[in-house]
Amino acid sequence: MADNVANPAVADGLAVAGVTAVPATAAVPAGPTVPSSLELYRTMRFIRRFEERAIDLVRAGEIFSGIHPCIGQEAVAAGACAALAPDDIVLSSHRGHGHLLAKGSDPGRVMAEMAGRVTGIDKGRGGSFHPSDFTAGVYNATGTVGHGAGIAAGIAWAAAKAGEPKVVLSFFGDGAVTQGALLEGFNLAGLWQLPVVYICENNRYATTLPVETAVAGTITGRGEAFGIPSSVVDGQDAEVVHEAVAEAVARARSGGGPSLLEMRTYRYHGHHTFEMLVRLRYRDQAEVNAWKERDPLDIQAARIDAAAKDRVDAEVELELDEVVRFAVDSPRPDPADAMDHYYADGFRPRPGVSL
Amino acid sequence: MxxxxxxxxxxxxxxxxxxxxxxxxxxxxxxxxxxxxxxxxxxxxxxxxxxxxxxxxxxxxxxxxxxxxxxxxxxxxxxxxxxxxxxxxxxxxxxxxxxxxxxxxxxxxxxxxxxxxxxxxxxxxxxxxxxxxxxxxxxxxxxxxxxxxxxxxxxxxxxxxxxxxxxxxxxxxxxxxxxxxxxxxLAPIPLGSGRVHRPGTDVTVVALGHLVHEALAVAEELADEASVEVWDPRSVYPFDWAGLAESVAKTGRLVVFDDSNRSCGMGAEILATAAEEMRLVAPPKRVTRPDGAIVGAVPELDEVLQPTRPQLAEAVRSVLKSPGW
CATH class of the missing domain: 3.40.50.970 (Thiamin diphosphate (ThDP)-binding fold, Pyr/PP domains)
Structure with a gap:
């Protein structure tokens, strides 16, 4: 068991991943340059320490909602978003802080959002669970986990019809693949060959439910059923992730349609920080330890110069001090404004009592 | 034309x-x-x-x-x-x-x-x-x-x-x-703006959707007995509460004719808001579908489950006869 999960890519046959060949219909435009190993390490280190500082703020009562930490899954966010152009679009998930940071959201404003401050990317209305940041091209993070797939298809369709060469990256977890709405989104994206890259972060658990007790068939089989090129990727290695996503992005941008990438990864923390209070024993410690042997930061750190790593680590700490200071020092919202932004025309719902 | x-x-x-x-x-x-x-x-x-x-x-x-x-x-x-x-x-x-x-x-x-x-x-x-x-x-x-x-x-x-x-x-x-x-x-109509289809002074009938036409027929049938105002909210959300208040201020009596199911339907909301915020001289009534679903397969089973003209006429008469609270 531990052997299998410790090296999931090899164990599950990465080399024979089901890929349906779809020829690119046009020359692939130049995408973003390949990120350096150091850049990828920096992004991952930033996400890791951002999440750890956020957990401190949860403990301190500053982040009232708690969070769904993405610690352990940093390589997916960093590698995938590095394959995007600035105008490309990301649909995130409830475990989405890494996506926001890797796509270029202002980290201070992301932390402020999580802390419910008015300086947050959504003025505190999205919180840690439902963040969006249109300045960075992050459109949505739905809590009904399979429903981003259809939304992604609609964004991609609108962009394609407008002649914009945008690609939509749609993140979801293994828990989403058992919702029908996800498959309906796949069907439309496949039917109309839309420029979407679906990224399943298979961290093996839907809250407490192990993936093998939830998913009949395979995750990639769901994509293949709709004629979508689908493959399994080692989600612990940022450079492997980047290569796979860059290929899928290039195919989407050149009119080759959607892809599905199943990232085999693992979260080192609980589903949500409430598990710091409520000990839920749904994973063997041996399994957790085995996955920690393949910590994405260690894998990437091994590729860079030790002195450069130390310098980056120190820079990240300084930057995060400022991120936390900005979030905590930012003002809380005025309760009188609670119904702001409900309707675009400023219509205000009736209050709950008429006196 | x-x-x-x-x-x-x-x-x-x-x-x-x-x-x-x-x-x-x-x-x-x-x-x-x-x-x-x-x-x-x-x-x-x-x-x-x-x-x-x-x-x-x-x-x-x-x-x-x-x-x-x-x-x-x-x-x-x-x-x-x-x-x-x-x-x-x-x-x-x-x-x-x-x-x-x-x-x-x-x-x-x-x-x-x-x-x-x-x-x-x-x-x-x-x-x-x-x-x-x-x-x-x-x-x-x-x-x-x-x-x-x-x-x-x-x-x-x-x-x-x-x-x-x-x-x-x-x-x-x-x-x-x-x-x-x-x-x-033909022109845009703002959301949340109701419409008086037939002015009246004795009772306000709030009619929704196709029931507007049924209510107008009932108002005509009752013309010798009462002056019925037929008011149509047109939008259910936002709702023209000021328009309704204006009508009720004139008539003091209210019947809602609503194609919703009875529990938690628009009829319930309109009655509750009128009772809380408007000057009603008599308890209001509503004519709606029953709670839950209708059968849908056999007309004789369904027609008794629809809000009907006779029910509305009865409700209007009842509200008009009511001695008040």
């Missing part, structure tokens, strides 16, 4: 908006062949990029519309059967309608959900006969229920231009209504 039917009003409003604004497009099942007639002639007129035929994938295409709207388009989704609005209730109320708020005002989701055959259809079964407009009002989704062709034109136009999600209920029993109109008079 031409006679405008309700369905032709929908066809005309949607076509006019698609002419006026390139970002508007329609998607739905059987729209290419215009099964309901709403999109008659559109495929040839606007082409397949703006008349988007979709498979039976209601949750998928409702989410798809949310995405297209986030990206700057104005989708109009046509639904054929009222319960499909319940299948996509999550996608409308949770994904689309909360998005502007959850994004702190960054991006609205201007989708119109057009249901042009809402309500009971004799013999078509329990699953084709719902009238769930109250549920959308309950969830704070802008919702309109026009009774006449001119109101249908005006409110569909407004729904498409509105920057928020709007659900449009076209009552099945109103689709055959025709009005003599001057096309030049």
């Amino acid at each position: 031409p006679k405008l039917s309700y369905l032709k009003a929908l066809n005309r409003a949607l076509g006019d908006e698609m002419d006026r604004d390139e970002s508007v497009f329609v998607l739905g099942e059987d729209v290419n062949f215009a099964l309901t007639n709403v999109t008659a002639g559109f495929l040839k007129r606007f082409g397949p990029d703006r008349v988007v035929e979709v498979p039976l994938t209601e949750q998928g295409f409702t989410n798809f519309a949310t995405g297209a709207a986030m990206a700057g388009r104005r989708p109009v989704i046509e639904f054929q059967i009222p319960f499909l609005l319940l299948l996509v209730f999550e996608q409308i109320t949770n994904q689309a309608n909360k998005f502007l708020m959850m994004s702190g005002g960054q991006r609205s989701v201007p989708v119109t959900y057009l249901m042009p055959a809402a309500g009971w259809r004799a013999g078509w079964g329990a699953q084709h006969s719902d009238q769930p407009y109250s549920m959308f009002a309950h969830m704070g989704v802008k919702t309109v229920l026009p009774a006449t062709p001119t109101d249908a034109y005006g409110l569909l136009t407004t729904a498409i231009r509105d920057d928020d999600p709007v659900v449009f209920f076209g009552p099945l029993a109103s689709l055959s209504v025709r009005e003599i109109v001057d096309y030049a008079d």
